[in-house]
Amino acid sequence: MVKVMNLFKQYGEKPVVEDVSISIPKGKITTFIGPNGAGKSTLLSMISRLITKDEGEVMIEDHELGNWKTEELSKKISILKQSNHIHLRLTIRELVSFGRFPYSRGRLTDEDKEKIDQAIEFVTLTDMENKYLDQLSGGQRQRxxxxxxxxxxxxxxLLDEPLNNLDMNHSVQIMKTLSRLVRELGKTVVLVVHDINFASCYSDYIVAMKDGRIIEEGSTAKMIEPSVLNSVYDMDIDIHTINNQKICVYFQ
Known part of the structure; x- marks a missing residue:
């Protein structure tokens, strides 16, 4: 389990995460929602140790984050940031092989190659695995x-805004892939999204943040309610149920 206790982070005089404590359920999709500047991405980055926390604790399987050796932590937690700046001309297969670095240190074994094959097949890119990233659409590149x-x-x-700059079709493909990660491979997925409807359709647990603090957290059924969402976003949000699925409609 990942457990966050009294986490703080500030830049200069401005606090961006204040006294945040959460427990992330295993084998589920947990989604952080909230307006811009709520602290969602900062919190995700602290959980993965991409940025340092100022105060508080992050417990990974009963061990404090700072006590994990980097090579062991990279076998426990992976993170995909919103902006991926790789300036090399790589094929899909070459990119995916980077995921095996914590195990192979660049010298791929047969097991590594099998994991790469499985990962590419999982996102249905096998038929184009030798294409270069700059030849792909935005959705294909994200996959x-x-x-x-x-x-x-x-x-x-952990994924920071994996739907950023994707159209509806590609966004649905990504979210279905993440759902399969949980359902078929038993992973625990934590992500930041801006579209509440994607959070409603695919999340098991939702954490709503505003001004660096957690406003409310709970099951999707509990969180996708006007009384919760209106307090988070400071706007009128109406909820409709279509085919047993809650859909949000926004009003200024």
Whole structure:
């Protein structure tokens, strides 16, 4: 289990995460929602140790985050950031092979190659695995990056705005892939999204943040309610149920 206790982070005089405590359920999709500047991405980065926390604790399987050796932590938690800046001309397969670095240190074994094959197949990119990233659509490129994370084969998969700049069709494909990660491979997925409807359709647990604090958290049924969402976003949000699925409608 990942357990966060009294986490703080500030830049200069401005606090961006204040006294945050949460427990992330295993084998589920947990989604962080909230307006821009709520602290969602900062919290995700502290959980993965991409950035340092100022105060508080992050417990990974009963061990404090700071006590994990980097090579062991990279076999437990993987993270895909919102902006991926790889300036090399790589094929999909070459990119996905980076996910095996914690195990192979660049010298791929037969087991590594099998994991790479499985990851590429999981995101349905096998027929184009030798294409270069700059030849792909935005949705295909994002699936390639997710395949890299899958190849890393960690128990916890963290994604910061994986739907950013994707159209509706590609966004649905990504979310279905993440659902399969949980359902078929038993992973624990934690992500930041801005579209509440994607959070409603695919999340098991939702954490709502505002001004660096957690406003409310709970099951999707509990969280996708006007009384909760209106307090988080400071706007009128109406809820409709279509085919037993809650859909949010926004009003200024």
């Amino acid at each position: 390639a990056y997710i395949a890299m994370v899958i190849a890393q084969d960690t128990e916890y998969v």
